[in-house]
Amino acid sequence: MTLPPEAERFLEGLTDLTADAYRVDLGQLAAHLAPLSLLGASLADLKSWSAxxxxxxLKPATTQRKLAAAKSFYRWAWEEELLSSTPAARLRSPKVPARDSGRYLSPEQVAIIVGNCRPGRDRLLARTLFGLGARVSEVCRLGxxxxxxxxxxxxxxxxxxERVVSCPDSVxxxxxxxxxxxxxxxxxxxxxRRAAWQIIHDAGAANGIHAMPHGLRxxxxxxxxxxxxxxxxxxHQLGHASLTTTSVYAGGGGDRSSSGDFLEIPD
Incomplete structure (x- = not known):
């Protein structure tokens, strides 16, 4: 699939799998916009594509990933001064229903949960779950x-x-x-895993937070x-089989480093 030079430059800064997925998404956007160019799109044009x-x-998660590709491209184009503003700034993504309650925990909630855990094993458990982004069963099996x-x-x-992941310096x-x-x-x-679930649940409940190990992940x-x-x-860090699953949390591309490098792990 042939994309305009600016789109190819954008893709060069991404990992291979992300670039492959975004190449398809941007190609579909370009086809929708034709004969208008990617850089000539307005917010109304992008809303038309979303509709x-x-x-x-398409599943909401799939649509969300495709819109994430567009948002990432236009943010990059703006940063590269190819555009005076990004038309995707106010582009809304479809809501993806959470599969379980307590799924998303904010950094503030994570800090509260870690602080409520008993010092030692329990607190390390919470910090490891958050720091590795691993499933509770995966963490419980660690030797x-x-x-x-x-x-x-x-x-x-x-x-x-099996996968090999990075552990944050602080953990x-x-x-x-x-x-x-x-x-x-x-x-x-x-x-x-049942005991681990109880530890995290109780640490959250002490402050009225419905928390589960998966919420830390x-x-x-x-x-x-x-x-x-x-x-x-x-x-890779989370062990998702599909990039679409990961993109539920995303607004698009970024640095290639390990995800743990980007976290502030509560003490």
Whole structure:
């Protein structure tokens, strides 16, 4: 698919998978706008495209990802001074229904939950869930052998699929110390997912927050993307099979670094 030079320049700054997805999205936008150019689009033109996507019966998450591609492109074009303003600034994305309550936790709520956890294992559990963005079952399975050089952690996810993710600087020393204390062959936290769920739930309930471990995972994604992390980096960290799943939290592209590098982990 041939895109205008400015779009190709924009895609060069993204990871391969993100660029591949955005290439399709921008190509569809260009086809909708023709004969108008991408840089000649107005907010009304973009709203027309959004309406056309919804009329096709696409899932809200898919439409949201396509609009995220457009928003990211126009923000980049504005930053590169190719445009005097971005036509996508007031472009609204469709709401994606949350699959469970307590799914999204703000950084302020995360700080409260961490602070309410007992010092030691419970507080480290909350900080690890948020810092790694891992599923509660993945964190509960962590052992000493899963910690690797370079502050890397081997995580075993759904279908026994393995991935190696980065651990934030502020979490790594304590996690490593806990792993050494647990010893070879033992689980770092020594609890099952039900007990972990209760710890996080009770820490939130103390301040009227409906909290679950999954809320910390999604809080990781939302906070990292809001801080500028690349969608593909977040997708890898969370172990999502599809970039569309990750884009639920997104406004578009960003830096390629590990998502944990973008987080402020509460003490």
């Amino acid at each position: 056309a996507l919804e009329a096709k019966g 000493f052998s899963d910690l690797r050089d370079g502050q890397k952690v081997r995580v075993v996810g759904k279908g026994n699929r 790594w020393p304590e996690l490593l110390e806990a792993a050494r204390a647990a010893g070879p062959g033992a689980k770092i936290f020594g609890i099952d 999604h809080g990781h994604a939302s906070a990292a993307i809001a801080a500028g992390c690349d969608l593909q980096a977040v997708r």
